[in-house]
Amino acid sequence: MAESPTIFALSSAPGRAGIAVVRVSGERAGFVVDALAPPRPKDRVAALRRIRDPQSAEVLDEALVLFFAAPRTETGEDMAELHLHGGPSIVKAVLGVLGRQAGCRLAEPGEFARRAFQNGKLDLAQVEGLADLIEAETEAQRHQALAQMRGALSELYEGWRRALLEASALTEAAIDFSDEGDVAADAMERARTIVGKLEGEIAAHLDDGNRGEILRDGFRVVLAGPPNAGKSSLLNALARRDAAIVSEEAGTTRDVIEVRLDLDGLPVIVSDTAGIREPRGAVEKEGIRRTLAHARDADLVLWLSEATAPLVPPPPEVSGRGDTFFLPLASKIDISGAVADGRLGVSAKTGAGLPELVAAIAQRARERVGDLSAPAITRARYRERFMECMNSVHEYMNGPADQYELRAEDLRRATQAIGRITGRVDVEDVLGEIFGRFCIGK
Ligand SMILES: Nc1nc2c(ncn2[C@@H]2O[C@H](COP(=O)(O)OP(=O)(O)OP(=O)(O)O)[C@@H](O)[C@H]2O)c(=O)[nH]1
Ligand SMILES: [K+]
Ligand SMILES: [Mg+2]
Numbered sequence: 329m330a331e332s333p334t335i336f337a338l339s340s341a342p343g344r345a346g347i348a349v350v351r352v353s354g355e356r357a358g359f360v361v362d363a364l365a366p367p368r369p370k371d372r373v374a375a376l377r378r379i380r381d382p383q384s385a386e387v388l389d390e391a392l393v394l395f396f397a398a399p400r401t402e403t404g405e406d407m408a409e410l411h412l413h414g415g416p417s418i419v420k421a422v423l424g425v426l427g428r429q430a431g432c433r434l435a436e437p438g439e440f441a442r443r444a445f446q447n448g449k450l451d452l453a454q455v456e457g458l459a460d461l462i463e464a465e466t467e468a469q470r471h472q473a474l475a476q477m478r479g480a481l482s483e484l485y486e487g488w489r490r491a492l493l494e495a496s497a498l499t500e501a502a503i504d505f506s507d508e509g510d511v512a513a514d515a516m517e518r519a520r521t522i523v524g525k526l527e528g529e530i531a532a533h534l535d536d537g538n539r540g541e542i543l544r545d546g547f548r549v550v551l552a553g554p555p556n557a558g559k560s561s562l563l564n565a566l567a568r569r570d571a572a573i574v575s576e577e578a579g580t581t582r583d584v585i586e587v588r589l590d591l592d593g594l595p596v597i598v599s600d601t602a603g604i605r606e607p608r609g610a611v612e613k614e615g616i617r618r619t620l621a622h623a624r625d626a627d628l629v630l631w632l633s634e635a636t637a638p639l640v641p642p643p644p645e646v647s648g649r650g651d652t653f654f655l656p657l658a659s660k661i662d663i664s665g666a667v668a669d670g671r672l673g674v675s676a677k678t679g680a681g682l683p684e685l686v687a688a689i690a691q692r693a694r695e696r697v698g699d700l701s702a703p704a705i706t707r708a709r710y711r712e713r714f715m716e717c718m719n720s721v722h723e724y725m726n727g728p729a730d731q732y733e734l735r736a737e738d739l740r741r742a743t744q745a746i747g748r749i750t751g752r753v754d755v756e757d758v759l760g761e762i763f764g765r766f767c768i769g770k
Pocket of ligand 2: 555556574575576577578579580581
């Protein structure tokens with residue numbers, strides 16, 4: 329087999345910085361250090377070295393250099409790190425010299441993680457945990473991503489896959505002993521017990537109120553209500569900046585405007601929307617359509633109307649999904665004073681009621697996300713595979729038990745569906761999609 333190219337990339341953020349870390353991975357990583365920064369440091373020991381262009385002998389920088397021998401490395405290959413001074417021209421020069429070394433080329437996005445996967449260092453669910461960890465903005469997101477990267481989901485899913493393999497072995501035994509009716513029936517009965525237990529566990533995992541995905545992607549709050557209720561003013565007060573245009577003219581907001589907040593470590597996305605009324609013109613009509621579409625998908629709709637006006641009844645898109653998704657608010661209580669009709673009163677102008685509102689949103693988000701330590705589905709990709717798995721499991725449980733071959737096929741499909749999540753089976757098709765979303769150097 330031809331030697332796979334040695335890859336390199338800037339792994340720290342681009343731009344001016346105190347330090348820039350360039351990583352190298354592959355069979356030639358050690359030779360690269362020998363050529364650019366001799367002598368090669370001892371395995372896993374940092375050493376200060378001059379970085380030179382081996383052709384011109386020009387000194388490019390003085391840097392900390394590390395060499396890590398395979399296989400105890402992140403990618404499973406030989407790796408080197410150059411901790412350069414973080415000037416863009418130094419980084420550019422060093423990357424240029426690396427590109428001229430035999431067998432070396434710039435890494436593609438996600439290629440370090442891809443090699444870690446291919447060398448069995450991480451499975452796919454762990455790789456996706458790593459991607460989430462890099463993206464994490466809040467504490468709870470970081471916890472969830474770190475647990476996933478360290479294998480919390482992988483262990484759970486592998487356990488289920490092993491149980492399915494055990495049931496498969498029993499079903500195969502039934503096929504082998506099909507002319508000994510008792511033995512075959514007994515094996516099928518034991519397999520059925522295993523699959524029945526699994527069915528319950530996966531059903532519970534699927535029926536999680538999307539809490540893992542909400543934590544990963546954010547709890548979606550939509551501000552809606554009649555025009556001029558003060559929605560944009562409230563958004564700005566929550567975001568503590570002028571994110572949306574405010575004016576006394578009804579129908580100011582047309583496009584949906586989103587701000588991301590960190591409430592108690594939970595990611596919350598608040599959207600300001602167009603006021604709902606009989607639209608005047610095509611643009612406002614489209615704005616209202618967008619408001620209603622967002623309200624239907626929201627985890628919580630804040631229905632805002634002025635404190636002095638009685639509660640305007642919300643459209644069914646807003647109220648139809650029940651109280652869990654709906655919180656009525658009374659705005660501008662600096663003018664009217666408190667309200668007595670059960671609405672939570674707020675003033676964007678004075679800030680009155682905002683701490684209570686923030687607490688109420690955080691409370692709802694916490695309820696939806698639930699126990700943060702229990703592993704939850706974090707991606708639609710996993711949910712889809714589990715639905716496939718469950719279809720086959722249902723076939724298995726409900727199909728005639730004495731049709732052993734058909735039941736064995738059900739289990740094969742169920743096992744394969746779970747295997748696709750962690751990358752145990754034919755995964756080439758999903759690899760590009762997953763690793764391509766990483767940035768270069770990861
Ligand atoms: N006194 C007082 N005035 C407010 C408050 N919030 C908003 N207003 C005023 O009410 C008017 C409408 O505010 P917006 O925030 O634009 O209302 P909106 O609901 O976004 O309006 P549309 O986008 O047109 O639907 C503006 O003149 C604001 O200054 C408040 O808490 N107190
Ligand atoms: K307005
Ligand atoms: Mg507005």
